[in-house]
Amino acid sequence: MVLRLPEHIRTQGVTPMNKMKAGIIGCGNISGIYFKNLKESPLVEVVACADLVPERAQERADEFNIANVYSVEELLAQPEIELIVNLTIPASHANVDIAALEWGKHVYSEKPLAITLEEGLRVLNLADKKGLRAGCAPDTFLGSTVQTAKAAIDSGLIGRPIAATAFNMGLGPEAWHLNPEFFYAPGGGPMMDMGPYYLAAMVELLGPARRVSASAGIQIPDRTVGSGPNSGKPITVKTPTHLAGTVDFENGSILTMITSFDIFGGSGLPWMEIYGTHGTLNLTDPNYFNGDVKLSRMGSEEWELLKPVFECGKNERGLGINDMVEAIADNRDHRANARMAYHILEIMQSFQQSSLEGRHVVLQSTYRFGKLPAPLQTEMINNSI
Template identity: 65%
Template sequence: MERMKAGIIGCGTISSVYLENLQKSPIIEVVAVADLLDERAKERADEFNIENVYKVDGLLRQPEIELVFNLTVPGSHALTDVAILEAGKHVYSEKPLAVSLEDGKRVLDLAKAKNLRVGCAPDTFLGSAIQTARHAIQTGMIGQPVAATAFLMSRGPEWWHENPEFFYAAGGGPMFDMGPYYLASLIQVLGPIRRISGSVGIQIPERHIHFGPKSGTPLRVQTPTHLAGTMDFHNGAIATLITSFDIQGASDLPRIEIYGTEGTLNLPDPNFFNGDVKIRRPGEENAELLKPLFECGKNERGTGAGEMVRAIRSEKNHRANAELAYHVLEAMHAFQRSSLEGNHITMESTFKPDEDLYYGTDIMENSS
């Protein structure tokens, strides 16, 4: 299959992960990078032997580039996506799809009008862990799913990130930062969300950077740092989700558990592609480790883009798509709306996961 030439806009920390993986891809060739800071783009190009460094508008003018990775900060995602689509190129964006629902809808509508593809992280649900869990549910290993729990309980990124300010601006916080991994995974195994109720708050408003050259600098917190609530799925399952940057001690809560009429599935951290999936059946004291459907690495970010390119070439739908990203975006907003308005929020969007399981990755060097 012919390789698709791609460019990257946004050369921050996450771009290194993408570039390391994409250099192994048999179907994507990154030929250019761009960033608002020229020196950062040049540094990334030198690191990964990429010949072309452009201004953003210069990259978008290159006719050989068919796909652009949008790795900018969350507040710039929608605006950058629109510019990429207006330039006639497919886009694969980091999460979230947008900060506002209006901007997210604008991206979807423009892509449809231009007949272009929009892919969006997370793509970790294409890894062996979530696909193995989907297989277990599809084959009836736990009976009918009736409930689920999911927890992200951690300290904030000021403890590990040199520039954590954007995590506490609009479009940040634990829900917009890490919520997409949990929500996309739950949607993959349980289907679309019907309604949401939530409570949110800024439980620790006084924060300082604790890592890097800015250590000691105060942080302005402008978005909720603890969000908790319930989701009713169309299939009848009820899930509890908590995402928090306010947990100062270690937590022993599971990442994700799915409870069925005939057993329980324990899933690993959805921020990664692999990990142990365990099943515990009624009356059994110990959990059984399920054999993964396939082998994959812990971090194969870019897999969703590879799967999207294959789908474009074969004129099929891709899985890490804008419709899923928009359903996730609406859900994240619904937690905050519910807390503000004091009632359930009925979801207006929906999403049907691909019925076929995904059995491998496009990033590994031996991909065919």
């Protein structure tokens, strides 16, 4: 079974005959997989796209047979469009979300939710005021890797979770990305770029966090664009490129996390591990939806490969959008929720704040579902019978 609606999530109230019409704003690198996956969705129909570079929007429209190419302002003004998919650069996420909400449209954004907590809170408050949905990537935690680990934890395979590790160790994207400058501006860096994948997985597995302690620095300040028309152009680094710290969770678990754009060669460290009173779970890269989950039981030196609770593809981006549309019809909370994204944003920002101020940072936000959906792996197992 491929992890794509409607096989794996119920579609009560939403049928292919009444798909929610959506417009995509931002037609850069990440947009291709969204266009591709949403073209196959029984819940969402992409009817328009826009980009600050009109030619880029036209290229995507031609590639995926999208009917309309607009300016951003024209797209927001279209009355038939109910949902905006916001794939702009991080510094624009909050502004585009707010504009969409002001136009009375639901919105789903790429990560992070915003680059400041103040901007993120504006998105949350406006969505509440307007009675609209705000969602935010990543939705990779809906994939088989994290959901298999969640099923293992929920069933008691490792006992009570007590600790975890998360390591994102590598070089930055300047070698391959055609316009990598924004990765090194405020709102960029390895924590804001890759941290959401790890922290969304950890919040899904361990629950909300309560405090952060960390160190952060710009360890390699001189960068150069490595490909494309800007190859050789120097990059001014204005945000930390190596962050290391601990996150204490409300359930008592302690996460040790390092995320870096400064690592040459392999580190040999695991992507993610969850440690319990009776065993350990080892997970693969949380940037992908599928991957092995291994279990080491207490008293054993062997790793046991767990059977996935469902099958899915490597890149199912857009699942969070489908789930949000279905949640609107079902009048329940959606999983890739902007409130979860806000909590993750505060965790990420607290790494740098802790380093600058030399103290633990106690988080002000938390995250729990309102009207709970069924556990994802239960839905998927039931719907695969």
